[in-house]
Amino acid sequence: MPEGHVIHRLAREISRIFGGRTVSVSSPQGRFATEATRLDGAVLVGAEAIGKHLFIEFDVPEPRFVHIHLGLIGKLVIHEMGAARGQVRLRMHDEATAADLYGPQWCRAITTGQRDAVWAASGPDPLRADADPARGYERVRRSGKSIAALLMDQRVAAGVGNIFRAEVLFRHRIRPSTPGKNIDARTWGRIWDDLVVLMARALEVGRIDTVDEEHSPEAQSRPPREDRHGGEVYVYRRAGQDCLVCGREVRTSLLEGRNLYWCPGCQRRTRAR
Numbered sequence: 001m002p003e004g005h006v007i008h009r010l011a012r013e014i015s016r017i018f019g020g021r022t023v024s025v026s027s028p029q030g031r032f033a034t035e036a037t038r039l040d041g042a043v044l045v046g047a048e049a050i051g052k053h054l055f056i057e058f059d060v061p062e063p064r065f066v067h068i069h070l071g072l073i074g075k076l077v078i079h080e081m082g083a084a085r086g087q088v089r090l091r092m093h094d095e096a097t098a099a100d101l102y103g104p105q106w107c108r109a110i111t112t113g114q115r116d117a118v119w120a121a122s123g124p125d126p127l128r129a130d131a132d133p134a135r136g137y138e139r140v141r142r143s144g145k146s147i148a149a150l151l152m153d154q155r156v157a158a159g160v161g162n163i164f165r166a167e168v169l170f171r172h173r174i175r176p177s178t179p180g181k182n183i184d185a186r187t188w189g190r191i192w193d194d195l196v197v198l199m200a201r202a203l204e205v206g207r208i209d210t211v212d213e214e215h216s217p218e219a220q221s222r223p224p225r226e227d228r229h230g231g232e233v234y235v236y237r238r239a240g241q242d243c244l245v246c247g248r249e250v251r252t253s254l255l256e257g258r259n260l261y262w263c264p265g266c267q268r269r270t271r272a273r
Contacts, residue, residue, distance in 0.1 A: 001072050004159020005202040007049040008127050010076050012203075014047035014056060017078065017097050024095075028088040035109040036090065039066070044092065050122050051158025055115055056092075063109040066090070067118065071105025123155040126195040127203060133192040140180040140188060147183055148176035148260055151191075160195060163236045166261045167210040168194050170234045172272040176255075176262050182270050190272035207231040215244045235261040 025039040043059040054068040054076075068090075070076065078099045084091055090101040101107060110118075123139070124131035136156040143150055150156050151165040160168075168191055169176055174183075183191075202208045211232040217224045225232050234244055239252035239261060248265035 001161060002052065002070050002075075003161035003164055003199075003202070003208070004049070004051055004125060004127055005199050005208075007052055007054050007070070007159070008203050009206065010078075011047040011049040011054055013078055014044070014092075014099060018044040018092060018094060018099070019046045020044075021094055023092050026084075026091045028084040028091060032090050032107055035066070038109075049159075050119055050125050050128065051154050052161075053118055053122065055118075062111045063114070064112065065110050065115045067106060067108050067110045067115065068101065068104055069106040071103075074102060074104035076101050076104075121155070122158045123153070125158040126192065126199045127159060133188070136192070137185060137188045140183055141185075143180035145180055146177045146255070147174060147180055148262075149256055150180045152256070152258065157192070157195060159199065162258050162260075163208050163233065164195060164198060166236045167208070167233055168198065170263060170267060171210060173266050173269045174272065175267050175270060176260055178270045184271060187270075187272040202231075208233065210234060211244065220244065235263055237261065 021044060022041060023044045024041065025036045027033040027036040039058050039060060045057040045059055047054060047056045049055070052069060056066040056068070058064050068076065076099060078097065081093055081096055081098050084100060086102060088100045088102060089104060089107050092099045124133050124136050139153065139156050140147070140150050148165060148169060151160055152162070171194060172187070172190055174187070198208070198210055208231040211234060213219060216232060227237060235250050238250045241250050242248070243250055243263040243265060246263065246265040248263060250261060250263050252259050252261050
């Protein structure tokens with residue numbers, strides 16, 4: 001599932017390319033045909049994201065938003081105009097550029113009130129300037145669930161996925177099994193501030209890099225990481241490999257249906273450094 005920086009990046013591109021312009025809207029696949037017909041020829045006002053939710057606003061009477069959640073297999077591809085290929089749920093174009101949506105978990109037309117309800121139900125988003133990390137901490141400090149599980153709760157930190165979860169815990173040497181109620185406010189503040197930095201960097205460069213310069217391939221004279229997710233990371237999808245810091249074997253286990261990665265040598269703390 002794409003992490004939050006991917007959705008924010010898509011929102012930024014849609015606003016940059018189509019914002020304030022009249023667009024053609026269709027549903028080649030047919031599952032969004034009624035809604036697409038209503039939006040066809042309207043002005044696309046802009047797009048905005050919170051967590052993993054994307055909202056595209058049109059200058060039409062309510063419902064004026066298209067709400068998209070990519071889920072596990074969805075993708076939104078922006079490319080030079082050409083014929084639609086494959087099962088395209090939603091297509092937006094301006095004769096020069098097209099945005100094609102494939103296999104989303106959600107693609108629905110919603111009202112402003114419905115958009116606001118999704119917004120209110122979401123946790124603070126590290127990529128938004130209006131985020132209040134204290135809202136997330138209120139859930140953390142009252143919970144007996146592990147901090148690793150809580151970081152995947154979109155009501156705690158919207159947009160954080162498996163990669164950012166694993167990496168931020170490693171960077172602060174926090175044991176993933178630490179109960180949320182044992183995470184003090186200072187530690188949560190350090191986790192949050194690091195997520196803000198890491199996710200903002202990913203938004204700008206289009207990939208997730210979490211490794212400090214001293215542990216980079218150049219500094220350690222090692223080959224760059226080869227993985228379809230790209231980026232240099234400490235533990236994510238590095239199970240069985242040596243930790244870049246202490247040399248112990250990186251481990252993995254299943255936690256609430258998702259693979260968790262950590263280093264048993266480095267991650268022994270319950271408080272951030």
